Amino acid sequence: xxxxxxxxxxxxAEGRAANLPCNHSTIxxxxxxxxxxxxxxxxxxxxxxxxxxxxxxxxxxxIITEDRKSSTLILPHATLRDxxxxxxxxxxxxxSQGNLxxxxxxxxxxxx
Amino acid sequence: xxxxxxxPKFQVLKTGQSMTLQCAQDMNHEYMSWYRQDPGMGLRLIHxxxxxxxxxxxxxxxxxxxxxSTTEDFPLRLLSAAPSQTSVYFCASSARTGNRNIQYFGAGxxxxxx
Numbered sequence: 770x771x772x773x774x775x776x777x778x779x780x781x782a783e784g785r786a787a788n789l790p791c792n793h794s795t796i797x798x799x800x801x802x803x804x805x806x807x808x809x810x811x812x813x814x815x816x817x818x819x820x821x822x823x824x825x826x827x828x829x830x831x832i833i834t835e836d837r838k839s840s841t842l843i844l845p846h847a848t849l850r851d852x853x854x855x856x857x858x859x860x861x862x863x864x865s866q867g868n869l870x871x872x873x874x875x876x877x878x879x880x881x
Numbered sequence: 882x883x884x885x886x887x888x889p890k891f892q893v894l895k896t897g898q899s900m901t902l903q904c905a906q907d908m909n910h911e912y913m914s915w916y917r918q919d920p921g922m923g924l925r926l927i928h929x930x931x932x933x934x935x936x937x938x939x940x941x942x943x944x945x946x947x948x949x950s951t952t953e954d955f956p957l958r959l960l961s962a963a964p965s966q967t968s969v970y971f972c973a974s975s976a977r978t979g980n981r982n983i984q985y986f987g988a989g990x991x992x993x994x995x
Contacts, residue, residue, distance in 0.1 A: 803982055812885075812971050812986030813924065856923070860982050868939060869984060871916075871923035 773857045778876040781851075787844040789875050791857030794838040801862050802833060804842045805871070806853040813856065813871070816842065820862075847879045883907050887972050887987035894962040894994045902957040902990050904972030912975045913955040914984070917941065917968040924971060930955055962994045 774792040781787040793802065803818040817824055817831045819840070824831045830843040844851055856874040888903045906913065914929035916939075926939030930949040944966060946958040955974075959966060969991050973984040 801982070810969075810989070812973070812989055813984075814986070815983050818980070818983070858982075862980060862982065868914075868926050868929070869924075869982065871925075873921075873923055 773859055773872060775855075775857050775872070775875045777873070778878070780878050780880060781844075781847045783849060783879055783881050784846055787847040787851065787877055787879065789842040789844075789855050789857075789877065790839065791842070792839045793857070793859045796837050796859050799861050800859050802831065802840050803858040803860060803869075804829070804831065805856045805858065805869075806851075807856070807874070808850075808853040816855075847877075849879050849881065851877065852879045853877060885972055885974055885985050885987035887970075887990050889990060890988065891991050892993070894959075894992065896963060896994060898962050899958070899960050900962065902959075902970055902972075902992070904955045904957065904987060905953050906955075906972075906974040906985070907953065908974060908976070908985065909952060910974035910976050910985070911952065912981055912984075913949070914939070914973050915945070915947065915955070915957045916971045916973065917966075918971065918989075919968050927957065927970075964994045966992065967994045968992060 804816040805813045807813045819831045833840045854874040854876050856871050885906045911932045915927040916924040918924045925941050928947040930936045936947050969989050971989050972987045975981045975984045
């Protein structure tokens with residue numbers, strides 16, 4: 770699985786868009802980008818995933834660059850409840866289950 | 882929907898004691914796994930199972946045993962607890978069909994070993 774690099778922490782004002790970057794320069798053609806988040810003391814929560822096209826769901830949008838070496842998770846209108854650690858994970862679709870590699874992620878603080 | 886249920890939520894053990902952390906899911910998921918999370922660190926995989934009767938080791942399996950007799954349940958056993966096993970434990974499940982990298986996590990069990 771390709772390695773990912775994320776900033777350690779970020780701040781965002783409530784109501785504004787939160788843009789969380791992830792670098793995955795060694796990603797291979799059959800690897801997807803997944804985003805999870807972990808709100809304090811809770812289990813991780815799946816947010817979104819994508820291969821090469823931009824994706825949007827009810828929680829967030831995922832923008833993947835054309836060369837697929839980086840991506841950005843966008844929370845369009847951040848709320849205080851979005852304060853969490855966000856993890857970017859690169860993995861093959863259908864790869865062996867159970868071995869998601871959670872790095873240290875980005876700690877997002879949404880401030881009033 | 883209950884999803885993934887872990888019990889107990891909190892547990893304190895003395896060194897050398899044994900215990901079982903319970904994990905149950907009601908989504909008919911074939912894949913289940915156990916992670917541990919230490920302060921300031923990401924999750925590390927302990928054991929996982931791709932279906933009833935099949936288990937395999939993850940990154941940090943020492944000191945832990947698992948079995949999978951049913952699709953729904955995947956208990957984690959600590960045979961002789963050590964202070965190094967003080968951690969937060971998360972159980973997760975995912976479907977066999979479709980995207981198995983979309984995992985659903987329980988709320989966690991916070992374990993302290995004295």
